[in-house]
Amino acid sequence: MGLGADNTAARRLRLLQQEFVQPVRSGPGDGRSSRITESPSLVNLSVVDRIRAAVYEVETHTRTVAPNAGQYTGDESRVYDWARQHTAHLEAKQQNAREAIIYRQGLEHAIAAGDTAVIRRHPCPQCSCYGLYWREAVRRAVCVNHFCTDDDGVSHMWELKRLAHEHVARNSVVARRAT
Numbered sequence: 459m460g461l462g463a464d465n466t467a468a469r470r471l472r473l474l475q476q477e478f479v480q481p482v483r484s485g486p487g488d489g490r491s492s493r494i495t496e497s498p499s500l501v502n503l504s505v506v507d508r509i510r511a512a513v514y515e516v517e518t519h520t521r522t523v524a525p526n527a528g529q530y531t532g533d534e535s536r537v538y539d540w541a542r543q544h545t546a547h548l549e550a551k552q553q554n555a556r557e558a559i560i561y562r563q564g565l566e567h568a569i570a571a572g573d574t575a576v577i578r579r580h581p582c583p584q585c586s587c588y589g590l591y592w593r594e595a596v597r598r599a600v601c602v603n604h605f606c607t608d609d610d611g612v613s614h615m616w617e618l619k620r621l622a623h624e625h626v627a628r629n630s631v632v633a634r635r636a637t
């Protein structure tokens with residue numbers, strides 16, 4: 459179904475590790491490094507925790523649907539491959555659920571690395587326009603369309619989970635039509 463080949467989440471996780479977890483940096487900063495040197499342990503620890511939580515979530519989900527999967531002991535960024543291997547035999551609905559988790563984590567890794575532009579590639583689930591932007595304070599994607607508001611006139615906001623779910627649903631429909 460095509461989705462299995464997508465290693466974006468793993469790539470972003472590795473990027474996050476390289477940028478924020480590995481302490482050695484070469485040469486003068488690129489703008490981002492100045493922020494890191496201010497409180498290295500604080501930044502690094504939160505990213506380490508974030509990555510650990512992400513791996514744990516994938517591992518737990520995999521074992522729930524595929525009890526024989528066992529413990530995951532490999533490198534963090536390979537947990538997605540591991541999850542796919544152990545759930546490849548499951549029905550499409552369950553594979554889509556797995557992909558939605560992986561896709562959401564990919565978005566989370568990108569945002570944690572400062573790349574909030576990943577949000578813009580998603581249409582608003584309500585009005586379908588491409589005008590979402592990330593609001594860190596509420597950790598949600600907000601629709602820029604002035605007419606896309608709730609009854610109180612507040613802009614529609616979406617959790618990454620929702621965007622990931624819609625993305626996977628859209629892509630599996632495409633994949634199904636292609637076959």
Ligand SMILES: [Zn+2]
Nearest residue numbers: 582585601606
């Ligand atoms: Zn909208």
